[in-house]
Every structure is written in structure tokens, then in C-alpha cells.
Amino acid sequence: MKTEPVIEINKISKSFPGVQALKDVSMKIYPGEVVSIIGQNGAGKSTLMNVLGGILKPDSGEIIIDGNPVNFKSPMDSTRKGIAYIHQELALFNNLTVAENFLNNFESIKFLGLLKYAKIKKLSNEIIKGFDPSIKANMRVGDLSVGQKQVVEISRAICSKARVIIFDEPTASLTSKEKEKLFELIDFLKKKDYAIIYITHLFEEIFRISDRAYVLRDGKCVGEVNIKQTNLKEIVKLMLGKYLKEYIGKTDSSNIKDEEVLVLKNVNSENGIRDISFSLRAGEKIGIWGLLGSGRTELLRTILGFDKITSGSISIRDNGSLKSGIKHFSKYFGYVPENRREEGLFLPLSVLQNISIGNIKNLSSRFGFIRKRKEKDKTDQAVKDFNIIISDLRQSVENLSGGNQQKVILSRWLLYTPKVFILDDPTKGLDVGAKSEVHRIINDLTEKGISVIIVSSDIDELLNLSDRILVLYDKRIALSTKREKAKKELLMQAAMGHGAGK
Amino acid sequence: MTDASLINNRRSLRIKTTNFLLNYLFYLIFILVFIFFSLSNEQFYSISNISTILLQSAPYMFLVCGMSLVMISGDFDISVGSVAFISVSVGALAVEMGFANTILGVLLMFITGSLLGLINGLLITRLKIPAFIVTLGILIGGRGLGLILIAEKGYIFIPESLTNLSKIKAGPIFIEVIAAIILMAIIQVYLRRSSLGIKIFAIGDNENAAQNVGVNVRQVKLLLFTLSGFFASLGGFIYLTQAGNVHAQFASGWEFTAISMVVIGGISLYGGAGSLVPGALIGIILIIMIDNGLNIIGASPYLYPFIKGLIIFVAIFADSLKNLYRKKL
Numbered sequence: 150m151k152t153e154p155v156i157e158i159n160k161i162s163k164s165f166p167g168v169q170a171l172k173d174v175s176m177k178i179y180p181g182e183v184v185s186i187i188g189q190n191g192a193g194k195s196t197l198m199n200v201l202g203g204i205l206k207p208d209s210g211e212i213i214i215d216g217n218p219v220n221f222k223s224p225m226d227s228t229r230k231g232i233a234y235i236h237q238e239l240a241l242f243n244n245l246t247v248a249e250n251f252l253n254n255f256e257s258i259k260f261l262g263l264l265k266y267a268k269i270k271k272l273s274n275e276i277i278k279g280f281d282p283s284i285k286a287n288m289r290v291g292d293l294s295v296g297q298k299q300v301v302e303i304s305r306a307i308c309s310k311a312r313v314i315i316f317d318e319p320t321a322s323l324t325s326k327e328k329e330k331l332f333e334l335i336d337f338l339k340k341k342d343y344a345i346i347y348i349t350h351l352f353e354e355i356f357r358i359s360d361r362a363y364v365l366r367d368g369k370c371v372g373e374v375n376i377k378q379t380n381l382k383e384i385v386k387l388m389l390g391k392y393l394k395e396y397i398g399k400t401d402s403s404n405i406k407d408e409e410v411l412v413l414k415n416v417n418s419e420n421g422i423r424d425i426s427f428s429l430r431a432g433e434k435i436g437i438w439g440l441l442g443s444g445r446t447e448l449l450r451t452i453l454g455f456d457k458i459t460s461g462s463i464s465i466r467d468n469g470s471l472k473s474g475i476k477h478f479s480k481y482f483g484y485v486p487e488n489r490r491e492e493g494l495f496l497p498l499s500v501l502q503n504i505s506i507g508n509i510k511n512l513s514s515r516f517g518f519i520r521k522r523k524e525k526d527k528t529d530q531a532v533k534d535f536n537i538i539i540s541d542l543r544q545s546v547e548n549l550s551g552g553n554q555q556k557v558i559l560s561r562w563l564l565y566t567p568k569v570f571i572l573d574d575p576t577k578g579l580d581v582g583a584k585s586e587v588h589r590i591i592n593d594l595t596e597k598g599i600s601v602i603i604v605s606s607d608i609d610e611l612l613n614l615s616d617r618i619l620v621l622y623d624k625r626i627a628l629s630t631k632r633e634k635a636k637k638e639l640l641m642q643a644a645m646g647h648g649a650g651k
Numbered sequence: 652m653t654d655a656s657l658i659n660n661r662r663s664l665r666i667k668t669t670n671f672l673l674n675y676l677f678y679l680i681f682i683l684v685f686i687f688f689s690l691s692n693e694q695f696y697s698i699s700n701i702s703t704i705l706l707q708s709a710p711y712m713f714l715v716c717g718m719s720l721v722m723i724s725g726d727f728d729i730s731v732g733s734v735a736f737i738s739v740s741v742g743a744l745a746v747e748m749g750f751a752n753t754i755l756g757v758l759l760m761f762i763t764g765s766l767l768g769l770i771n772g773l774l775i776t777r778l779k780i781p782a783f784i785v786t787l788g789i790l791i792g793g794r795g796l797g798l799i800l801i802a803e804k805g806y807i808f809i810p811e812s813l814t815n816l817s818k819i820k821a822g823p824i825f826i827e828v829i830a831a832i833i834l835m836a837i838i839q840v841y842l843r844r845s846s847l848g849i850k851i852f853a854i855g856d857n858e859n860a861a862q863n864v865g866v867n868v869r870q871v872k873l874l875l876f877t878l879s880g881f882f883a884s885l886g887g888f889i890y891l892t893q894a895g896n897v898h899a900q901f902a903s904g905w906e907f908t909a910i911s912m913v914v915i916g917g918i919s920l921y922g923g924a925g926s927l928v929p930g931a932l933i934g935i936i937l938i939i940m941i942d943n944g945l946n947i948i949g950a951s952p953y954l955y956p957f958i959k960g961l962i963i964f965v966a967i968f969a970d971s972l973k974n975l976y977r978k979k980l
Contacts, residue, residue, distance in 0.1 A: 225864070225865040229865070243856060245849065
């Protein structure tokens with residue numbers, strides 16, 4: 150290994166309003182090595198990569214490539230200065246040929262203003278032949294497989310004379326055969342002395358492909374490990390840091406009744422959910438945890454019937470008996486979507502309207518006119534029950550705090566008293582006080598015999614709140630455990646694809 | 652060969668057939684329409700009538716040179732009719748009032764057109780207003796401005812030296828038709844063989860990705876809208892030499908006629924695909940031919956918009972299907 154790093158990141162910091170996303174992060178990456186960047190969701194990986202890719206500007210710190218400090222004005226500028234960023238979503242032109250996709254590197258090859266196509270095709274063929282001889286320069290990119298497209302994108306990076314290549318979760322949409330091919334390709338790039346940054350959630354891949362790894366936690370670089378001299382446990386320890394302690398449960402599970410409310414049996418769905426079975430009892434809180442792309446949202450969408458199931462069954466208790474084939478979700482479920490501002494609220498409308506919309510039909514007369522008095526009384530009650538702090542029911546929800554907005558959404562469904570609440574990251578972006586208030590509301594719900602499914606990216610929250618935790622990995626359940634028995638390392642390992650048993 | 656790959660082959664064959672049909676549907680319709688009118692009335696396929704069809708197509712051929720490029724880049728320019736109207740009004744008025752000689756007047760038309768295009772482009776690329784809104788503004792406001800210009804008499808006549816231009820023939824074909832087709836062909840070659848051309852396709856295909864690989868998207872768009880304005884005034888000028896005067900309805904509705912011609916010719920409404928020659932050229936001639944043919948067989952004029960609308964609907968339908976298929980692949 151050569152002694153001079155290709156790229157040196159020196160004390161990079163970046164903050165967003167209210168969040169220190171990166172703090173004094175330093176790294177060195179040498180030619181011919183693959184370095185993984187590891188961290189939980191929100192640890193700062195994507196911020197760091199966006200800084201390297203020229204999408205974000207750091208507040209302080211410097212990036213040094215081949216000994217020269219550089220500043221990136223745009224993604225294009227970063228590419229020109231030697232960093233190729235292979236995004237998860239490939240940035241290719243499907244209607245153009247492979248050679249035409251390479252064009253920005255060959256613009257100068259022309260005669261009388263017209264490109265010398267024969268020559269460009271020949272050059273493109275030469276570059277791509279080294280990776281995958283089945284791809285030809287005159288093929289339309291749209292006709293290639295995902296794996297082949299990735300090869301095209303990597304080749305394009307190579308011919309732009311990049312020295313550093315960033316792979317952002319490159320295997321997400323690849324078949325296992327294509328994965329192997331990609332790994333071979335990365336080995337090949339290593340031998341050619343490129344510096345490679347590899348980002349993934351999957352431990353298997355980290356151990357398979359990388360030489361070193363940096364671990365990020367809360368925006369700080371907390372460790373640098375040599376993959377050959379480390380193990381899974383050590384990495385998980387670094388990722389979790391001070392949080393690593395066994396949780397001692399506080400909330401009791403005495404509200405749980407024996408009656409099953411929702412039963413999933415071997416559910417497969419068109420959005421990729423595989424073989425999911427679990428049952429939810431009345432008054433029970435199930436927490437669902439998994440990393441990005443593990444299928445959390447897909448599972449919720451399947452339960453709610455937004456995406457069709459292809460096999461298995463979902464049944465729900467209705468008038469005392471379990472029934473499958475749910476037609477309209479809002480009859481049984483109260484759903485609180487992840488992005489409350491975009492998917493949950495009608496921002497310019499009043500608090501009153503935002504709450505009553507959940508049950509507008511029952512608040513209307515037979516001819517569809519809204520019974521104003523009843524609407525107001527009911528919403529008033531909800532506002533009091535949930536302790537929503539507003540000055541007037543007619544106030545627009547746009548200017549409420551995040552916590553109060555979330556309470557508006559929750560109370561909307563309560564007018565309806567659904568059997569099951571489905572909460573997708575209900576405390577995202579809330580401060581501690583608002584968080585505990587939402588937690589209190591969730592506990593109140595279960596006291597009334599309502600069951601709750603909570604998805605969260607915050608593992609501590611789930612350990613705090615739920616009676617049972619399901620860990621998803623690769624669109625299936627990797628681990629199902631009672632809260633008392635849950636150990637954070639085990640959950641983390643399961644979420645990373647190292648199934649630690651049932 | 653395994654079963655799975657056999658099924659796969661069969662599936663890909665079906666997709667290929669469908670794709671082929673969707674791509675060449677309008678060549679087929681073109682031939683069928685031609686045969687239909689020829690059988691209905693033998694006057695239709697006389698050399699002089701074909702020459703007339705081409706002559707009537709000529710203004711659109713120039714116009715579409717700009718429109719095609721804009722649409723391949725994934726945008727729309729619905730101001731072209733009004734831009735043509737104002738440009739020729741300005742030029743013709745300057746000549747009529749004695750501010751400029753004929754040549755200067757014609758130059759003035761092209762300058763006005765290009766300037767209007769530039770304004771479109773600046774509003775779209777600098778202020779980030781959607782192209783549809785900006786060009787809709789020019790479509791309405793521009794027509795109004797043109798009406799003020801010609802308000803005095805309702806007509807502006809042009810010198811005979813200009814109307815004579817539209818009477819020059821090379822053999823049976825009018826010279827402007829030849830010029831238009833040559834121009835379209837040159838642009839087509841340039842589009843597929845220059846780096847700018849490929850960039851236009853790239854922007855229409857995936858604008859963000861184009862930006863990321865270093866295409867200066869704003870600059871290209873600015874150029875395209877300016878070109879669109881220029882070609883609109885060029886088309887307007889050619890039409891003016893044929894019509895002999897500017898009037899209130901001059902070039903009205905050109906934008907939608909041009910868009911439908913282009914889409915019939917296979918340029919996608921979603922951007923990133925299509926050609927001027929043969930694509931857009933076929934689209935133009937098909938639409939004009941239907942007008943001409945219906946006229947010759949003596950069909951009710953009330954029928955024209957319906958039949959044109961039908962053709963346009965089929966074109967847009969085919970375009971959407973093509974897009975769906977591409978996504979499935």
C-alpha cells in the first residue's frame with residue numbers, strides 16, 4: 150500500500166438547524182483499498198457522502214485530494230476533481246446508447262462540430278470490455294439489466310478519470326449473481342489503485358469487501374477498524390456506544406388481553422414483503438424496527454391494504470370473529486403516516502377541520518351536510534383529551550408545533566375509535582417533551598383496549614414503549630422478541646442480517 | 652433451452668412486436684390515409700396537389716425545427732403561434748411605415764422572434780417558472796400585443812417582392828419546401844451526431860442526471876427556447892410570403908398543431924426520444940394531407956377538427972403506451 154492517501158477528510162463539520170449532523174469528522178483513504186462507512190440511520194453517513202459528492206457544503210474543515218485542498222461547487226465539480234458518486238438510483242439515460250451515456254468524457258472527439266462516432270464507440274467498447282464483454286457501446290441503456298446498468302455507470306466514472314469511487318448501497322436492487330459480479334468488479338478496481346468508499350447497512354458485505362471501516366455515531370467519527378482484525382460485536386459496540394446497556398422495562402404490559410385482533414399468516418405481498426406472520430392482541434403494542442429498506446413501510450402498506458398481498462392472509466376481528474379480506478382500512482385502523490406535514494395534515498386548514506375529517510361521515514346529516522354543533526363538540530373534546538395546545542379551533546394547523554400537529558392527527562382517528570393504531574415513526578423530529586406526551590397518549594390508547602403497531606427508527610423508543618419487538622431484515626421478520634428479553638446488540642445484529650435466532 | 656428462458660424469449664418477442672407497432676403505427680396510418688384519399692379522388696395524387704400539400708406544410712416544417720428540440724428536452728413551448736404573429740407584425744409594420752427596407756424588415760422579424768424566445772428562456776431558467784406557464788403567458792399576451800400592432804387597419808400587406816418568394820419552383824416542388832426539408836435533415840444529423848444534440852436527449856431523459864454528469868442544463872434550455880422563438884418567426888415569415896398579409900388570426904393555434912404533428916411523428920411528450928426526419932416530417936405531412944384530402948373529397952368542414960382530434964388522441968395514446976412499455980422493460 151502506498152503511503153500517500155488519495156483523499157483526506159480533515160475535521161469536516163456540518164450542521165442543520167437544530168442538528169449537528171457532522172462534527173470534526175476526519176478520514177484518510179489510500180489507493181487500492183475499500184473503506185466502509187458504518188453507522189445507524191441518522192449517524193451522518195449520508196451527510197458526509199453528500200459533502201464529498203458536492204451536494205452539500207461543509208461548515209468547516211477541508212477535503213484534500215492527492216495533496217491539494219479542494220472545494221466543491223456542485224456535484225459536477227466534485228466529479229471533475231476526482232470523486233465519482235455511484236448513487237443508489239442510477240443516473241443514466243435510458244433512451245440513449247451506452248456510448249452516448251459516456252458522452253461527457255468524449256466531447257472533444259469531433260470533426261467540424263460533429264462527433265466522431267466510430268472512434269467514441271471504439272473507446273467506449275474498450276472501457277466496458279474490461280468489465281462486462283456482453284455490453285456493447287451501441288446498446289440502448291434502457292434494454293440492459295440493473296446489474297449491467299451499474300457496470301455502465303461505473304465505467305462512466307472510470308473514464309471521467311475519477312480517483313475515488315463512492316458506492317451508496319449498490320447491492321440494493323441486484324440479484325445475488327449480480328452482487329458477486331459487482332464484488333469482483335470492486336476487487337478489480339482495487340487492483341487498479343482506485344480508492345473506494347463503500348456504504349452499506351449489511352454486515353455481510355462489509356466483511357466480504359472492505360479492508361477498513363470508519364464508524365460514525367451522532368455525527369462523530371467514533372472509530373476506525375481494520376476489518377481483518379475485528380468482529381461483528383466490536384463494530385456493533387462502536388455503533389451503539391454509550392447506549393449499549395440492557396433496557397430495564399418500566400411500562401407494564403398488563404393491558405394485554407388474550408383476544409387476538411389482527412392476525413397475519415405467511416403474508417407475501419406485491420411490494421416485496423415475504424412470509425410475515427404475527428398476531429396482535431387487544432391492548433398490545435408491537436414495535437417494528439429495521440434499517441432503511443428493510444421493509445418497514447412496505448409492511449404497513451400491506452396491512453393497510455395499499456399494496457396487494459400475493460399469498461397468505463390478513464384477518465382482523467370484526468364483531469367478535471376474525472375476518473380476512475379487509476376492504477376499507479379506515480374502518481379498523483387509525484393510520485398516522487411518517488411525514489405528518491406531507492401525508493398527514495391539511496396544513497392551511499383549521500384544527501377543527503383537520504380533526505373532524507377522520508370521521509366526517511358520522512358528523513354529517515343524512516344529506517351530507519355537516520352538523521356544525523356536533524363537529525365542534527366532538528373536536529373540542531378531542532382537543533381536551535389530548536391536551537392539544539391551541540388558541541382557537543379555527544386556527545390553521547400549519548403553525549402548530551410538531552408535537553401538537555402529531556396530536557391533531559392522533560385525535561383525528563380517536564373520534565372513530567379504531568381497533569388498531571398504526572403509527573409510522575410518530576415521534577420523528579419531536580423534542581423530548583412532545584415525545585413523552587405522544588408516548589403517554591399511546592399508553593392511554595392501550596388502556597382502552599386499542600392495539601398499536603409502532604414503526605420507529607429509534608430503537609430506544611421501541612424498547613421503551615412496546616410489549617414486543619419485531620426486527621425486519623430484507624423484507625422479512627429476522628427476530629421477534631419480548632421487550633424484557635430484548636438486547637440491543639441482538640436487535641442490531643438481526644437488523645444487519647446476522648439472524649441471531651428466534 | 653430451459654422453459655424459463657423460452658417464456659422469457661416469447662415475452663421479449665411480444666414486447667418487441669408491440670414496440671415495433673407503436674413506433675411505426677403512424678407510418679402505416681400515413682400510407683393508409685394516402686391510399687384512401689387516392690382511391691376516393693384521383694385528383695388527390697396528382698403532382699400539383701402533392702406539391703400543394705408540401706407547400707402548405709412548409710411553414711410548419713420550419714416551425715417544428717424549434718418545437719422538436721424543445722420537446723425532446725422534455726419541455727413545451729406553446730407560445731410559438733403568438734411569437735410568429737408578433738414577429739411578422741413588427742417586421743411588416745416597419746416596412747409598411749417606411750422605417751425599414753424589405754430586407755431589414757425581414758431581419759427584424761427574425762430578431763423579434765429570437766428575442767421573444769430568449770425572454771421565454773430567461774424566465775424559465777432564471778426564475779424557474781414552469782415552461783408551460785411562461786409560454787402560456789406569451790401565447791395570450793403576445794396575441795394581444797400583435798393585435799394592438801395591426802389594430803389600425805386589421806391587415807398589414809407586404810411588398811410583392813416577398814410574396815413572389817413563395818412562387819419559385821425547382822421542378823414541380825416549391826423551393827421553400829426543399830429548403831425546409833434540407834434544414835430539418837441537417838438539424839436531425841446535428842441532433843444525433845453532436846455533443847449538444849446528445850445533451851438535449853439526456854436532459855429530456857433525466858434532467859437531474861444530466862446536471863450531475865456536467866451538462867449545463869440552464870444554458871442548453873436557454874438556447875433551445877431562443878431557437879424555438881427564431882424558428883417560430885421563420886415559419887411565420889414563410890407563411891406570410893404565402894398569405895400576403897398579416898391578419899388577426901395569423902398563426903393562431905400553431906402551437907397545438909405543431910405539438911400534435913411532432914407527437915404523431917414519434918417525439919415523446921415525456922421528452923428524451925424522437926426524430927425530426929423522418930418522425931416530425933411524417934407528422935406534419937399527415938396532418939396537412941388529411942386537411943387537403945377531406946377538402947378534395949368534399950367532406951363537411953365540420954368534420955375536420957374531429958378527425959384531426961382523433962388522430963392526435965391516438966398519437967398521444969400510443970406515446971403513453973410506449974412509455975409504459977419502456978418502464979416495464
